[in-house]
Structure formats: structure tokens, C-alpha cells
Amino acid sequence: MNRHYEAALEFQRFFQERGWRFCVIGGVAIMRWGELRTTQDVDLSLLTGFGEEEKFIDALLARFASRRENAAEFALRHRVLTLRASNGLDVDIALAALPYEEEMIGRATPFDYESDVSLVTCSAEDLVVLKAFAARPQDWRDVEGILIRQGERLDWGYIRTHLPPLCELKEAPEIMDRLNELRRSTAV
Numbered sequence: 001m002n003r004h005y006e007a008a009l010e011f012q013r014f015f016q017e018r019g020w021r022f023c024v025i026g027g028v029a030i031m032r033w034g035e036l037r038t039t040q041d042v043d044l045s046l047l048t049g050f051g052e053e054e055k056f057i058d059a060l061l062a063r064f065a066s067r068r069e070n071a072a073e074f075a076l077r078h079r080v081l082t083l084r085a086s087n088g089l090d091v092d093i094a095l096a097a098l099p100y101e102e103e104m105i106g107r108a109t110p111f112d113y114e115s116d117v118s119l120v121t122c123s124a125e126d127l128v129v130l131k132a133f134a135a136r137p138q139d140w141r142d143v144e145g146i147l148i149r150q151g152e153r154l155d156w157g158y159i160r161t162h163l164p165p166l167c168e169l170k171e172a173p174e175i176m177d178r179l180n181e182l183r184r185s186t187a188v
Helices: 003-018 026-033 053-063 071-078 099-107 124-134 137-153 156-170 174-186
Strands: 022-025 041-047 080-084 090-096 109-114 117-121
Touching: 003 022, 003 026, 003 041, 003 053, 003 090, 003 117, 022 026, 022 099, 022 124, 026 041, 026 109, 026 117, 026 124, 026 137, 041 099, 053 071, 053 080, 053 090, 071 080, 090 099, 099 124, 099 156, 124 137, 124 156, 124 174, 137 174, 156 174
Parallel strands: 022 117, 041 090
Antiparallel strands: 022 041, 080 090, 109 117
């Protein structure tokens, strides 16, 4: 089994055993919706809400190795818990709380990566929103890959509803311009 799938599956089972709401995001989700590429870690989004994060963090730190000192403090400050799967792979868990994040997790669906590996991943539209919002060079390459592979199957109304408010929070309205430019350039 692919090491990334193995790590994602380990965390997915841990979350499911507790009835926690989550989805796979990042490079593993790109493998479903975009152009195949290598990835160094596994990224998940875990719905913790605001004010309840510590119970999730404590349970995760009791089971998985942390990748940094003061992991709980870092996670509470930056809303990302950095852990290591039992196979040694790095795992980043985004502590989700915003209404958009809750909706994204609610829209997530399972996908069979291998015959014995089904992972709950975010939708292609949500991956575009997340990657465009992050706006790093690799993220833009990922968005382009999703646009090429998914084309007009993407729900642009959904993307145009959810990305602009996040761009406002980041004070980066140019993100929408870049996304629209990429959409035009990848249209077939």
C-alpha cells in the first residue's frame, strides 16, 4: 500500500472511531482531482469548532507522535497540529471551525484510491478554494491541474461564493483575478 494512503487511512480510522468529522485535503486529494504529483505529507481537515480544540488535540497527542515541542500550544495558536503517522510519514491536521470549513467537510466523499483504500476527500471545488486561498506557487500549479482535469465539471458558482470572502479575510482580492485568468487559460 502507498505510504501516504496508509498514513491517511490510519488517521481516518482514528477519527471515525470517535465520530469526528473530517476530510483529506492537500496532495492526497490532488491525486483524486488534479494532476498526479509527489507529496511529502498528508493533510487533513478536522472539524473541532472554536473552544473545543483541546479535547481533539489531547486525544491525538495521546495516540500519535508530535513533530514539534509544545505541539498543543502551536496548534492552538496556528490551528494546525503537526504529527507523525506510525509509518513515519508527516501528517498536518488543520483544526477546522469556520462555517465554510464545516460545509467543506460535509461535502466530502469517499474515493477508492486502491482496492483496499477508500479515503474521504474534499470536493474538487473545495480543493480549488483551499489551494487558491493558500496561493503559493505549488498551490497554483495544483489549481491549474484541477482545472485541466476537471474542466467544466467544476461548480464555479460554488467557488465564486466561497473563495471571495476568504480572500477578503486575507486582504488578497487578487487571488480571484489569478483564478479567473487560470480558468481562461485552461479552457478547452
